[in-house]
Amino acid sequence: xxxxxxxxxxxxxxxxxxxxxxxxxxxxxxxxxxxxxxxxxxxxxxxxxxxxxxxxxxxxxxxxxxxxxxxxxxxxxxxxxxxxxxxxxxxxxxxxxxxxxxxxxxxxxxxxxxxxxxxxxxxxxxxxxxxxxxxxxxxxxxxxxxxxxxxxxxxxxxxxxxxxxxxxxxxxxxxxxxxxxxxxxxxxxxxxxxxxxxx
Amino acid sequence: xxxxxxxxxxxxxxxxxxxxxxxxxxxxxxxxxxxxxxxxxxxxxxxxxxxxxxxxxxxxxxxxxxxxxxxxxxxxxxxxxxxxxxxxxxxxxxxxxxxxxxxxxxxxxxxxxxxxxxxxxxxxxxxxxxxxxxxxxxxxxxxxxxxxxxxxxxxxxxxxxxxxxxxxxxxxxxxxxxxxxxxxxxxxxxxxxxxxxxx
Numbered sequence: 001x002x003x004x005x006x007x008x009x010x011x012x013x014x015x016x017x018x019x020x021x022x023x024x025x026x027x028x029x030x031x032x033x034x035x036x037x038x039x040x041x042x043x044x045x046x047x048x049x050x051x052x053x054x055x056x057x058x059x060x061x062x063x064x065x066x067x068x069x070x071x072x073x074x075x076x077x078x079x080x081x082x083x084x085x086x087x088x089x090x091x092x093x094x095x096x097x098x099x100x101x102x103x104x105x106x107x108x109x110x111x112x113x114x115x116x117x118x119x120x121x122x123x124x125x126x127x128x129x130x131x132x133x134x135x136x137x138x139x140x141x142x143x144x145x146x147x148x149x150x151x152x153x154x155x156x157x158x159x160x161x162x163x164x165x166x167x168x169x170x171x172x173x174x175x176x177x178x179x180x181x182x183x184x185x186x187x188x189x190x191x192x193x194x195x196x197x198x199x
Numbered sequence: 200x201x202x203x204x205x206x207x208x209x210x211x212x213x214x215x216x217x218x219x220x221x222x223x224x225x226x227x228x229x230x231x232x233x234x235x236x237x238x239x240x241x242x243x244x245x246x247x248x249x250x251x252x253x254x255x256x257x258x259x260x261x262x263x264x265x266x267x268x269x270x271x272x273x274x275x276x277x278x279x280x281x282x283x284x285x286x287x288x289x290x291x292x293x294x295x296x297x298x299x300x301x302x303x304x305x306x307x308x309x310x311x312x313x314x315x316x317x318x319x320x321x322x323x324x325x326x327x328x329x330x331x332x333x334x335x336x337x338x339x340x341x342x343x344x345x346x347x348x349x350x351x352x353x354x355x356x357x358x359x360x361x362x363x364x365x366x367x368x369x370x371x372x373x374x375x376x377x378x379x380x381x382x383x384x385x386x387x388x389x390x391x392x393x394x395x396x397x398x
Contacts, residue, residue: 001290003263005247012241015233016226022380027215029287031248032261034214039249042211043242048204049230050238062231064202088224091200181221 006032058129060105060122062087070094070102077101079134083126083153085109085141088180093139096184098191101137104129109145110152118152130157135165137194141179154197167194205231257328259304259321261286269293269301276300278333282325282352284308284340287379292338295383297390300336303328308344309351317351329356334364336393340378353396366393 002010006028013024031039055061056068063069070076070090080101084090090103106121130136138153140146154166169190182190201209205227212223230238254260255267262268269275269289279300283289289302305320329335337352339345353365368389381389 001293002286003252003261003267005244005251005263006261008240009244009248012237012244015229015237015241017229018222018225023217025287025290026217028248029285030214030216031245032252034249036249038211038214039245041207042214043245045204045208045211046230046238046242046245049208049227050233050235052204053202053231062202062205064204068202086228087201088228091224094200 055105055107055122058125059103060107060125061090061103075100079132080137081126081129081133081135082137082139084139084179085146085149086180089139092180092182093187093191096187096191098188101135104136106140106149109140109143110149111145112148113145118156121149123153123156126153127156127160130161130164133164135167137191138166138168138197139179139190142177150197158198166197168197169194254304254306254321257324258302259306259324260289260302261304274299278331279336280325280328280332280334281336281338283338283378284345284348285379288338291379291381292386292390295386295390297387300334303335305339305348308339308342309348310344311347312344317355320348322352322355325352326355326359329360329363332363334366336390337365337367337396338378338389341376349396357397365396367396368393 009028009031010024013019013027014021019027052064053062054064056063056066056071058067058071061068061070077100081104082093082099082101083104083106084093085106085108087105090105093099104122104126106123106126108116108121110116110118110121136157138150140149150168154168157164157166208227208230209223212218212226213220218226251263252261253263255262255265255270257266257270260267260269276299280303281292281298281300282303282305283292284305284307286304289304292298303321303325305322307315307320309315309317309320335356337349339348349367353367356363356365
């Protein structure tokens with residue numbers, strides 16, 4: 001119905017999460033009315049993200065270059081590792097501003113329903129890093145897959161390093177809730193009230 | 200907080216209508232995980248829309264090239280002009296499949312609150328086209344600005360062409376509703392039950 005180029009743009013918008021036909025149309029028609037500079041910037045931003053963005057080779061966080069800002073920061077405690085499922089959880093924690101250790105991004109959760117196995121996640125390098133760590137804080141979401149993943153990791157780490165302190169953030173995150181949607185107070189509670197978890 | 204390229208993409212997504220911080224983040228993170236081909240296609244689609252898409256010089260509809268498919272279609276009744284505020288209203292009417300005349304897109308509505316004046320809209324060429332028309336059907340939305348615009352147009356057209364039949368789609372579109380959200384039956388009723396409006 002629409003001209004071909006507009007149809008193609010609507011199709012691209014429809015691939016975004018939670019975007020249906022009407023919303024995609026609204027987005028695409030706004031683009032039609034936008035300044036050419038804004039649209040060029042948008043297109044450039046899309047390409048830049050694919051071209052410049054990689055995963056930090058230490059922690060798996062999204063970054064430009066080889067190592068992320070947090071891993072490069074020598075003022076942080078590199079012997080305390082906060083394990084999350086996605087980069088956006090790091091942003092949420094950093095906004096709370098309480099935590100001074102480093103992170104490790106799994107890039108997913110072990111999930112029997114989605115067929116995601118431990119070897120699909122960024123776990124091997126976590127075991128490697130944990131060798132020099134004092135504490136590993138498991139901060140996957142309070143969902144079934146999140147709990148499963150934490151349990152798996154706590155056992156795996158305890159097997160390898162009996163001396164390592166393994167904790168799990170706990171009190172504060174509501175059951176079934178997603179980490180990156182929690183408010184800052186809740187996150188702070190979750191950090192303060194973490195409990196020992198050893199294998 | 201995020202790497203610069205990701206921040207820029209989030210910023211671009213935030214300019215879309217109804218998209219807040221969290222939604223923009225979700226969109227941008229999905230792009231990070233998308234295939235490079237999909238993202239290239241998306242960026243290309245954005246640029247194509249700005250480069251290829253213009254307004255039909257006859258009716259003001261979005262099209263590629265000089266004249267839109269509907270204006271080029273000699274099987275349609277070019278003496279019956281259906282006046283809408285935006286191109287997406289044409290799509291809604293064409294989906295209903297009942298109308299066989301042509302269209303005229305105002306690209307907006309007269310609005311005192313937004314400071315949009317008649318001279319900002321595609322009205323001059325409508326008056327020009329109406330010279331050869333038998334009927335002009337006013338189909339702006341059933342909102343304050345929509346009614347104002349229809350009233351203005353009906354008076355303007357009646358002044359210029361006392362013989363012209365000027366109608367307004369009416370029965371069926373709920374008050375305050377937007378044309379492109381109406382279902383096909385409602386649109387069909389609105390077309391069938393249009394009432395004479397002359398100046």
